[in-house]
Amino acid sequence: MPQSYFRTIVRKEYNKNPWYTTIEVARILHLKSKNTVAKYIRLGLLKAKKRSRPGPDGEYIIRKSALDEFIRKGGSQSDIRRKAAILTLTFKIG
Numbered sequence: 001m002p003q004s005y006f007r008t009i010v011r012k013e014y015n016k017n018p019w020y021t022t023i024e025v026a027r028i029l030h031l032k033s034k035n036t037v038a039k040y041i042r043l044g045l046l047k048a049k050k051r052s053r054p055g056p057d058g059e060y061i062i063r064k065s066a067l068d069e070f071i072r073k074g075g076s077q078s079d080i081r082r083k084a085a086i087l088t089l090t091f092k093i094g
Contacts (some may be wrong), residue, residue, distance in 0.1 A: 017063055019064075049061050
């Protein structure tokens, strides 16, 4: 089979559920920093994959489906921030 056939399949699959960097997710969520996105990932609020070679745009990549789930479960920005603060305090105390 020609190589272009496989590229077409991969491109279609990627377009269905693309990967985002932490910077892109920060922009989508209207956050000031990619570090906040990384914090959500470390706290287990947002599913992501760790990159083998972190770049200037962050050390994680996030699927669109994981971001959609995060938004659906998280609610408003204040809800997300409150949950992150509670989890941070829980980890510090426990």
